Amino acid sequence: MTEDTIFHKILRQEIPCEEVYSDELCLAFRDIEPQAPCHILIIPRKTIPSLNEVIKEDSNLLGHLLFIGAKIANEEGLKSWRTIINTGEESGQTVFQLHVHVIGGRKLKWPPG
Ligand code: DGP
Numbered sequence: 001m002t003e004d005t006i007f008h009k010i011l012r013q014e015i016p017c018e019e020v021y022s023d024e025l026c027l028a029f030r031d032i033e034p035q036a037p038c039h040i041l042i043i044p045r046k047t048i049p050s051l052n053e054v055i056k057e058d059s060n061l062l063g064h065l066l067f068i069g070a071k072i073a074n075e076e077g078l079k080s081w082r083t084i085i086n087t088g089e090e091s092g093q094t095v096f097q098l099h100v101h102v103i104g105g106r107k108l109k110w111p112p113g
Pocket of ligand 1: 018
């Protein structure tokens with residue numbers, strides 16, 4: 001299983017990021033191509049390419065990523081915001097290390113494109 005995505009390089013501190021949260025399970029940082037005034041990515045430290053590869057033992061970790069998303073949104077002062085997890089190329093996933101997008105700070109359209 002590859003550990004060579006750009007997000008693994010960020011986890012290994014080989015390339016910089018604008019960190020907003022870190023713990024033993026995950027790292028959160030600002031997206032380099034923000035789609036809204038607030039656009040933060042939360043990634044697990046464990047290598048998981050996408051939701052297609054999760055196992056039952058990842059359940060608590062997945063819940064933790066969402067919990068931290070809510071904590072960050074609150075700290076960012078967001079009252080209305082969206083979490084997105086793209087899974088697979090056709091969904092728009094470009095980096096194959098699981099990541100939760102937290103997007104807010106402007107009115108968001110639905111349905112997504
Ligand atoms: P996705 O399309 O769901 O795989 O989202 C990948 C996101 O990662 C995309 O919004 C841009 C962001 N991104 C890609 N490379 C970097 C990087 O080197 N640093 C940061 N902060 N974000 C990145």
